[in-house]
Amino acid sequence: MSTTSPHILVVDDDREIRDLVARHLKKHGFRVDVASGGVEMKEAVLRSRLDLIILDRVMPGEDGLTLCRNLRASSNIPVILLTLLGSDTDRIVGLEVGADDYLPKPFNPEELVARIRAVLRRAQALPTNKSAKIERVLSFAGWTLDCRARRLTSPDGVVVTLTDGEFELLRALAERPGVILSRDELLDLTSGREPGLFDRSVDMQIMRLRRRLAAHNDANDIIKTIRQQGYIFAADVEEAEH
Template sequence: MDNPDCILIVDDDLEIRRLLVDYLARNGFEAIAARDGREMWQTLERRVVDLIVLDLMLPGTDGLTLCRDLRARQNLANIPVLMLTARGEETDRIIGIEMGADDYLVKPFNPRELLARIKTILRRTRALPPNLRPEPARCLCFAGWCLDTAERLLTAPDGVATPLSGGEYRLLRTLLDHPNRVLNRDQLMELIHGREAEPFDRSIDVQVSRLRQRLRDDSREPQLIKTVRGEGYVLASAVESRSTCP
C-alpha cells in the first residue's frame, strides 16, 4: 500500500492545527503541524513533505517571507504551498502568489474546501500536461531558454539555471505545450489550478508577471509572453523537445 501524502500545517492557532490535522488524517493524509517558521524548518529538515498549508499571519517570520525563503532553497523549491489568509483583500492574495504560493484560501474556510484544494494542487503538480504523449523528451527549448521537466530547472541562454516554484512551472509548461496559441485567464486558471477564475482575480496576471521576470522579458514590451488585449496571453516562440538538456 502506498504511503499517504504528508501535509504540513503551519499555523499559530492551536485549534486550527488540531482541527486540520485530525480532518486530513480522517481523509487519508498524514498530517503534521508546526506553530511558526522555526518549527516549519525543523520539520522540513527531518521529514519529506508533499504540501505545506501556510498561514500568512505568523509570530516572528510571516508566511510571505517563509514562502519566499522556501522558493529560494533548491531542495525545497518544488514543494506546493497553499497559503491561508485571515483577510480577503486582493493585495494579500497577489503578494502570496508573487512570493510563490500555488494557491490561497481565505479564513474562515470550510475544511472540505481546503481538502479539495489540497487534492487539486497535488493532482496538478503530479499530472502530465493535457494531451502530452508519453515520450522521452525531458527538455523543452525555446528562444535560447531550456526547461528541464524532470528537475523543473529553467536555464537561461547564458547558462544560469533557476529552480521554479510549482505555480511557475505549471504556467510555463502550459504555455510551452500551447506555443503561439492565445490562452485566456479562465483557461490558464483551469489548467494550472483546476478551478475557474473568481471575479477580479488577478493571480494569473501576477504569475505571468513573475514568470516574465524569470525569463528576463521586459514587462513593458514583452517578447516571449505577450499580452493579447481582451483575450489573454501567448508564448510567442517555437518550442523544441529534446531527450536531454544541454
C-alpha cells in the same frame, strides 16, 4: 509519492485551528505533521519528504509570506496560504509570492481538502525539492542507472563506466522521460552553465553518451533528437527509491 498517501505539514500558531485542520486532513487519509512556524518548520521541510505545506499568513514569529518566499528559493513544494486577511490585494500578494492557493479564514474544511487535492493533482508530476535531490534508481529498457553510486548497468548486466558529464546528462534525460529538453536546459541541468553563443558541447556529450550505450547494447536509440528543439528521452522509466 504517488504510492503512499500525501504528506502534509500544517503551520499555524493558533493551536486550535492547527489541530482542527490536522484532524480533518487525517480523516481524509493524508499524513499530517504540525508545526508552529519558525525554525521548527524549516527543519521539518528539510528533513522529511513533504508533499504540501499549509501556511498561516500571519504569525507572530516569521511571517507566512516571508516563509513562503524563502521556501520558493530552494524548493518548489506546493504551498497553500491561509489567512484572516481576506482583502483582494492580500490574496494577490500571497499568490504572487509563490503560493499555489490562498484561502481566507474562516473556511470550510472540505473546501481546503478539495483545494489540496487540486494542487497536488498538478504538482505530483514535479520533482519536489530543488535542493535535496532524491537519490534513486532509474530503470529503462533493461538498463539500470543508480544515481547514488553513479553507475549504469547494461541489460546484460555489465557495468558501464560513464564520465561525470555523461552521467549527469543521462540522469537529466532519464528523470524526464518524454520531455523535450532544449540544449540550454540540458546545459543548465548538467553543469549549471549559461548557454554561450556557439555552444555545441551538449551535442558532443549526447554523441558520446549514445556511442557508449550503443557499444554495450541498445538497438533502438533511447535518446532522440528533436530538430530545432533539443533532445528527448524516448523510453519508459521506472523509478525505485534506494
